[in-house]
Amino acid sequence: MLSILDRYILKKYLGTFSLLLLLFIPIGITVHLAEKIDKILENEVPMTEVLIYLYNFTIYFANLLFPLFLFLSVIWFTSKLANNTEVVAFLSSGVSYYRFLRPYIIGATIVCAAALVFSMYLAPKASKGFNEFAFKYFNKGRSDRDQSNVYTQINDNDYIYVSYFNVTEKIGSNFTLEHFEGNKMTYKIAAGQIKFNDKDSTYTLFNYSKRKIGETNDILKTQHKLDTVFAFSMEDLTPVTYIAETLNFTELNDFIKKEKARGSSYINRYEVVRYKRWSLPVSAYILTVIAVAVSSVKRRGGMGVNLAIGISIGMVFIFFDKIFGTMAEQSSFSPFIATWFPNFVFGILAIYLLRNAKR
Template sequence: MGIIDRYIIRKYLGTFGFILLLLSVVVLIIDVQAKKPRIQDNGFELSHFLINYYPFWIIYLVMTFMSILVFISVIFFTSRMANNTEIVAIISSGASFHRFAKPYLITSLFIATASLLINHFVLPWANVKKNELEVYTYSAANREKIIGSAPVSTQINKDEFIFIHSYNKKEKRGSGFAYKKFDKNKKLTYQILASEMNWDPQKKVFILTSFHEKTINKDDTERLNNGNEMTRSFGFPPEELFPDVLLSQSKTTPELTNFINREREKGNSNLNTHLNELHQRTSMPVAVIVLTFLALSLSSQKKRGGLGVNLAIGISLAFVFVFSFEALKIVSENKTLSPLLAMWLPNMVFTPLAAYLYFKRANQ
């Protein structure tokens, strides 16, 4: 590795680290000020959130905007090099533009690899910590949607179903419980009705109170049973029987893959939210490499207007890129596009653009 390689890598990582730190501090201050009243209204000290919530929230924030940070960093330091005629001097010394781009490739591969590992294994752990307290930063109406009581239902497999009239996900307790099992002809063969149900985390079973049990035999005769309390396991904990939109964020990729496969076996076709999360964990790190070369191509030549013009173009394109991910998530969740296509479409659009601009610049 030559002197120029080390120089550019230091520039890349130094600028990236500075922008990362600056963004984290600024956004943290703004977010704390905005959420402080809600945190205190819920009976928490702000110091508790600063220790137990915000460090993990920062990890989530950084990984969400990693591609923007990389893009702006490359635009910034490469534009300064171009304005200072450093790039002209390097190319004039006999190095090709491809050789000049080598340290950009090395650094982007390093950041992309680190992002890939964090997305698949570290970020889910951080999200577990973050999600435990995040609900207390919401408005009362949004908080009630998540930790309040509401009707839920789930399909355990193609023949077994659970319905609960009012279930509280935080307390893992509900009322108006019904479990129904059908045969291959969709005929009811077994049923449990209970006035109350709750999850026992020690025994990992559901406790059903004031239950009525009915078994329907092949000759259509019925066997009835009732009692004050019974315990039942339905094969999964309540978090997986009644998953929320945050569940996929809290699972490592092997755990998430197993969960999606189990849900498919159960007959659950509403998996796009979880599949979006799975595919985005890989597509976003790849975007780091794509956006690095797009930024290099846009900013490696001195332009009228200098750094300001390049930054304006870079920030606009970066936000379009990230916004497209969020928009395509909604499209995918509505089942208009497959999650795989939706989460890779921005890369599929920006990669040819980056390649065209790169080779155009290299041949100048």
């Protein structure tokens, strides 16, 4: 049963967080629109598409930055409580510091649960719309797909490689397909150029050659041009760089399982996206505890000092999150450690600050 204290703090927790979102989202939209308005006008984008894009933009960045918004909102209203000597009154009435913290944890649980559902199922749709619009109108000349040195395993036995694939013309160069039986290669197909035909979903190979590897000698077959069918699609040749962001929780797990079986070189990138969907909502708890510990003490400089400390801590958290996420995507560094390490470090900081605040 919630007490008057619980309801009072919980109301301020959720109310201030909602108010901060409502204040910052229009600012973010205005700044982003001012930056992109020239390209929108240049491309004569229909107003309906712009409105849908701004809607997707709002969801996309609210999902990424909600821990920071939550952190600042807790510092803001808790600092006001401290400046009005309300925190002292609560604690002087016999309420322990951990009991005082309870409504904050309840509020963090509500926000965390909502953010978890949001990031698992709603944000992926917004991410797809946001990225597709950006590459269509803002990044003309750039592709949203990996086009160079595409190498992937398409099933248990076949591996394909293309040195470069032009998405617009659907033409690739230096194509090879290697077929294995166990650990032994049985044949290899090579072509100077491969072209995907939309009309019938076939491929045309130019300067085609197929080498069948035998026990004592090889059989080589060459042909200037060959129309054929393969068991892979153009998506296998040119994966979309942000594909993991556009999949909901169930789809993402199935997709990663499939990509691992195929030996995809982008597994770390996909794993980072999956782990962040869990780590960011959990950070709501950690940042809430830090915010309370920092702002529940009445300081000589007032709310300004608490906000300055809070913003500094928030920026360091974002820095850690971005640095380790990029490190995992670009190297063999563990995606699990990369996404959870900021929570681990700031969790220790939360415990330290909480003990000091309690004293």
